[in-house]
Amino acid sequence: MRRNLFILLGSCLALVSLAEAARPTPATEDDKTLYALGVIISRNLQPFALTEKELAMVEAGLADGVQDKSALKDLESYGPKLQELQKSRMAVAADKEKAAGAAYLAKAATEIGATKTASGIVITTLTAGTGASPTAADTVKVHYEGTFVDGSVFDSSIERKEPATFPLKGVIPCWIEAVQLMKVAGKARIICPSALAYGDEGRPPQMPGGATLVFQVELLEIVKPGTAGLPAPGN
Incomplete structure (x- = not known):
């Protein structure tokens, strides 16, 4: 290694x-x-x-x-030091991301129609759903777009023009909690604290550590068992 x-x-x-x-x-x-x-x-x-x-x-x-x-005559001894350097630099970067995310979440929570869950997720209903709400054990079909707090898009089923279908329990904790609060045919803006997304480690290089994630989600359907689907958001 x-x-x-x-x-x-x-x-x-x-x-x-x-x-x-x-x-x-x-x-x-x-x-x-x-x-x-x-x-x-x-x-x-x-x-x-x-x-x-x-x-x-x-x-x-x-x-x-x-x-x-x-x-350097003992080059191999610097392997662990390189790993430690990378770890410390990533921790500093994650702290900066979390600070920016905390400010973004605080502001978003004050906007009209926004609600903040006990875990720290900020949810704003854009279109009220008319169907059932899924459970964590369900498979859902959604359209979504994920952005960072600066507005840059990191993943979008909308751009691909194809909805994603996946077991709800297989996604990040933020989605597991927030999507259960939606109803079929509903649309919502979901802002995920890093602790309920990819944490301090992130998923480099696409997903920086400490990143707060913003999703526009449309819950299209609660899918019957056995239906194949596309990868979950961010995967």
Whole structure:
């Protein structure tokens, strides 16, 4: 695992170094494919939140490593230290996310029509439903769109133009609680505290740790047992 981490870091930084030296514009499909590879690999560095000075030090290690003249003789011992660094940086980032989320939740709870559950979820009914309410044991069919507090979309069945069907007990705790408060044909805005979503760890790189999530949900149907469905939100 440690060896893979060092290899991954080396690959990421090699791409960063090349990008700083010259920034070619992807023109052909092959160019775009390789560019996409660079973007995907670079996401593995995001949890470290490196400063320019720190990145320069890592690049120095990369250059020495490529030339087999590393100043560190006990390289393997730094595997746990790298993991600890990543953990501490992610904790700082999660704290910032939670602070922003707490402010967002507090403001949303004061809006007309909003209710706040004992667990901290803020729910606003957009369209009152006319059907039954599901239980945690039910499978539901929904249309939804999930955004972060800055409004950026991270998942949307609406964009895919295909509703999602899944067991309610298989989703995040926020959904399990909030969707049971809805009725079929109803629409609601559901704001999930991070503790009832993906917690401090998140689901990198798509879902940052500590993120408060905002969902627009339409409950279309309580599905009969045996009906196959699409992945749950955020999966």
